[in-house]
Amino acid sequence: MRILLIEDDALIGDGLKLGLTKSGFSVDWFQEGKLGFEALQSAPYDAVVLDLTLPKMDGLDILQAWRRKNEDVPVLILTARDTLDERVKGLQSGADDYLCKPFALVEVIARLQAILRRRHGHVSPLIEHGMVSFDPVKRLVLLNNEEVILTSQELKLLELFLNNKERVLSRNLIEEKLYNWDDEVSSNALEVHIHNLRKKLGKLFIRTVHGVGYALGKEDEKN
Secondary structure (H helix, E strand, C coil): EEEEECCCCHHHHHHHCCCCHCCCCCCEEECCCHHHHHHCCCCCCCCHHHHHHHCCHHHHHHHHHHCCCCCCEEEEECCCCHHHHHHHHHHHHCCEEEEEEECCHHHHHHHHHHHHHHHCCCCCCCCEEEEEEECCCCCCHHHHHEEEEEEHHHHHHHHHHHHCCCCCCCHHHHHHHHHHCCCCCCCHHHHHHHHHHHHCCCCEEEEECCEEEEECCCCCCCC
16 A cells, blocks of 8 residues: 655654554655645555645645545545644545544554545455455465465555455556655566465466456456
């Protein structure tokens, strides 16, 4: 999951980026409101963590402008504006959730995961496909009820496919979802990760759609 973080406080932003990255998110962090506003057009973000008091452009103005443009990306407001009126205004302006500072990192992560779960229509915290079960919170993968150890990038790739069960994903989209702008990506990295997932979860778990990209195999296919 790729997250857009817009937060001008260097200490808070650094902690959020580090904590979210450790929890399996790819994070792009902007400290200026206008740059953060424009960044939404540059990558397929899954969610936004948005401060309100920002230089150049206020966070509430950013949110309202996105919603006027019918940008439906989920937004978690994270701010020191903690009055009831301000919380109500934020939610009525289109935020999916509102959390006041100071905050606990684990709660930010939990709220993001809840937003994303609703976004993808998952009622249960577990995502299942055939004999594979994935817990996004614990970053735990089971195959036939036995744990499978995946690397952080393999986990991100698995989560991406499980959240897009009916879609064929292009190579470009997959890479944009997996990596942030700071990552250095080798030309064959994606093929290596897909090869490793097939090796660990079954050769038919991910199918190649020639000339288009990749997709999950059918749930009842035998590997």
